[in-house]
Amino acid sequence: MTKAIEADRPPSGPARENDAHGAAVAVDGVDIRFGSFHAVRDISLDIAAGEFLCLLGPSGCGKSTLLSALAGFVHPHSGSLTVDGMPVTGPDPELGMVFQSSEALFDWLTVRQNVAFGPRMRGRSRAEQHKLADEYLSLVGLRHCADRFPSQLSGGMRQRVQIARVLANEPRVVLMDEPFGALDAQTRQVMQEEMARIWQTSGCTVVFVTHDIDEAILLADRVAVMTAGPAASVKSVYPVDLPRPRDESDPAARELRHALRDDIGEEVRKALLAQGLDQEEQR
Numbered sequence: 001m002t003k004a005i006e007a008d009r010p011p012s013g014p015a016r017e018n019d020a021h022g023a024a025v026a027v028d029g030v031d032i033r034f035g036s037f038h039a040v041r042d043i044s045l046d047i048a049a050g051e052f053l054c055l056l057g058p059s060g061c062g063k064s065t066l067l068s069a070l071a072g073f074v075h076p077h078s079g080s081l082t083v084d085g086m087p088v089t090g091p092d093p094e095l096g097m098v099f100q101s102s103e104a105l106f107d108w109l110t111v112r113q114n115v116a117f118g119p120r121m122r123g124r125s126r127a128e129q130h131k132l133a134d135e136y137l138s139l140v141g142l143r144h145c146a147d148r149f150p151s152q153l154s155g156g157m158r159q160r161v162q163i164a165r166v167l168a169n170e171p172r173v174v175l176m177d178e179p180f181g182a183l184d185a186q187t188r189q190v191m192q193e194e195m196a197r198i199w200q201t202s203g204c205t206v207v208f209v210t211h212d213i214d215e216a217i218l219l220a221d222r223v224a225v226m227t228a229g230p231a232a233s234v235k236s237v238y239p240v241d242l243p244r245p246r247d248e249s250d251p252a253a254r255e256l257r258h259a260l261r262d263d264i265g266e267e268v269r270k271a272l273l274a275q276g277l278d279q280e281e282q283r
């Protein structure tokens with residue numbers, strides 16, 4: 001465990017305001033187009049309340065697009081997206097999105113004010129906002145940076161602030177777009193362990209995009225693999241029937257890793273070929 005995070009972490013994590021639990025998410029026959037470009041086609045996925053679903057697929061296939069649609073930022077051309085049976089019509093505080101880029105913070109607010117933003121919008125008192133912000137900043141190992149501005153932090157630190165800001169809202173569904181991609185290996189490992197713990201404690205539903213097969217096996221209840229785009233769809237869904245905490249040397253984990261690697265590898269090759277980048281084919 002990296003020192004900064006270990007020092008900052010409260011023993012049991014932030015106390016929740018209530019026993020909010022995850023919401024069920026249903027994606028039914030979703031098509032998304034950008035003008036004449038058909039990004040995703042006929043995607044259907046039922047995600048149970050409290051489930052941790054990882055989404056894997058080649059770069060550019062439409063993972064962020066699908067997540068943005070779930071968050072209400074992108075509107076499908078056809079099909080439906082519902083959360084506990086209610087249509088997603090736009091951004092909602094119950095749907096917390098951690099963006100792929102760490103530039104999503106408010107630069108003019110301090111780190112603490114950024115994390116307190118959600119609780120403030122929800123009408124929490126100043127003392128409560130401050131307390132919640134500091135608890136979630138401790139969780140990501142950045143309590144000591146509370147009075148700094150985002151521009152004074154590294155990319156990885158900004159990404160951790162973004163995660164704290166989303167979690168401080170205590171959303172029922174957490175949508176995470178390669179949230180640990182910018183972190184060094186050790187911090188990434190700590191954040192993965194923290195994420196597993198936060199998810200288990202809060203009971204929230206998580207949809208988590210990653211390129212990292214091991215990260216998916218470590219965290220997910222199920223892993224959905226997308227095809228290469230354009231008009232990407234869900235190719236296969238794998239249950240991860242392994243006890244938690246996960247042991248990557250477990251033979252079943254190794255078997256799953258191979259299956260995922262083959263499945264995604266095939267799609268990555270198709271994507272590279274479409275981009276004229278597959279050197280094997282060019283020889």
Ligand SMILES: Nc1ncnc2c1ncn2[C@@H]1O[C@H](COP(=O)(O)OP(=O)(O)OP(=O)(O)O)[C@@H](O)[C@H]1O
Binds near residue numbers: 034058063100
């Ligand atoms: N606003 C937009 N307008 C036009 N095309 C878009 C837009 N957003 C995404 N796309 C296109 O949709 C496709 C899917 O993009 P998306 O960002 O969802 O991929 P991704 O799977 O998240 O990739 P990566 O793994 O590299 O993050 C890409 O071809 C991209 O160029």
Ligand SMILES: [Mg+2]
Binds near residue numbers: 063064
């Ligand atoms: Mg993306």
